[in-house]
Amino acid sequence: MTTEKTRKTKRNRTLPIVLLVVVLVLLGAAGGVYAARATGYGEKFLPGTSINGVDVSGLTVDEAEQALDDSLTNYTLTLIERENVTETISAEDIGMALDLGDSVEQLLEAQNGWLWPLYALGQRSSEVTLETAFVYDGNALSDAIAALTCLDSAYATEPTDAYISGYDSEAGGASSSRRRPRGRWWMRTC
Numbered sequence: 151m152t153t154e155k156t157r158k159t160k161r162n163r164t165l166p167i168v169l170l171v172v173v174l175v176l177l178g179a180a181g182g183v184y185a186a187r188a189t190g191y192g193e194k195f196l197p198g199t200s201i202n203g204v205d206v207s208g209l210t211v212d213e214a215e216q217a218l219d220d221s222l223t224n225y226t227l228t229l230i231e232r233e234n235v236t237e238t239i240s241a242e243d244i245g246m247a248l249d250l251g252d253s254v255e256q257l258l259e260a261q262n263g264w265l266w267p268l269y270a271l272g273q274r275s276s277e278v279t280l281e282t283a284f285v286y287d288g289n290a291l292s293d294a295i296a297a298l299t300c301l302d303s304a305y306a307t308e309p310t311d312a313y314i315s316g317y318d319s320e321a322g323g324a325s326s327s328r329r330r331p332r333g334r335w336w337m338r339t340c
Contacts, residue, residue, distance in 0.1 A: 189263065194210055225246065
């Protein structure tokens with residue numbers, strides 16, 4: 151009977167120890183995954199991060215700069231002229247490019263990678279607007295402006311002299327379906 155009691159006590163002691171070891175191993179594995187992801191975000195942007203409206207989640211500095219550069223290729227300046235005529239000048243036409251310096255790298259260094267679960271679960275996001283400098287080819291810009299139809303004198307509409315139309319001599323002014331009553335006008339203000 152004593153041997154049976156010792157077996158039960160050994161089982162009773164062994165089960166909590168095994169459970170404790172399993173829990174510690176699982177916690178260690180979860181902590182390792184957490185730490186590995188956090189240190190990985192030292193080289194990549196956190197989920198939900200955008201710069202100047204461009205999503206840079208999970209991108210390195212070089213990839214983020216390339217994505218920002220690519221967004222500039224879609225840039226066009228649209229001129230709306232008289233009679234709803236439109237003309238455009240694109241970034242490509244004038245050799246326009248971004249000069250970001252090291253601002254994107256500084257943003258990456260400023261982020262806290264240890265908060266990655268909040269970003270991954272959508273609890274936080276980061277929308278940054280950088281003051282960017284644009285560089286362009288001045289000669290190409292001058293050529294693009296010179297090529298605009300609205301500046302070509304051959305397409306210009308000559309101005310006309312002012313004239314009075316619809317003059318009604320009896321009414322003492324321009325003809326209208328509504329005539330002004332004669333006499334004194336009082337102005338009401340609220």
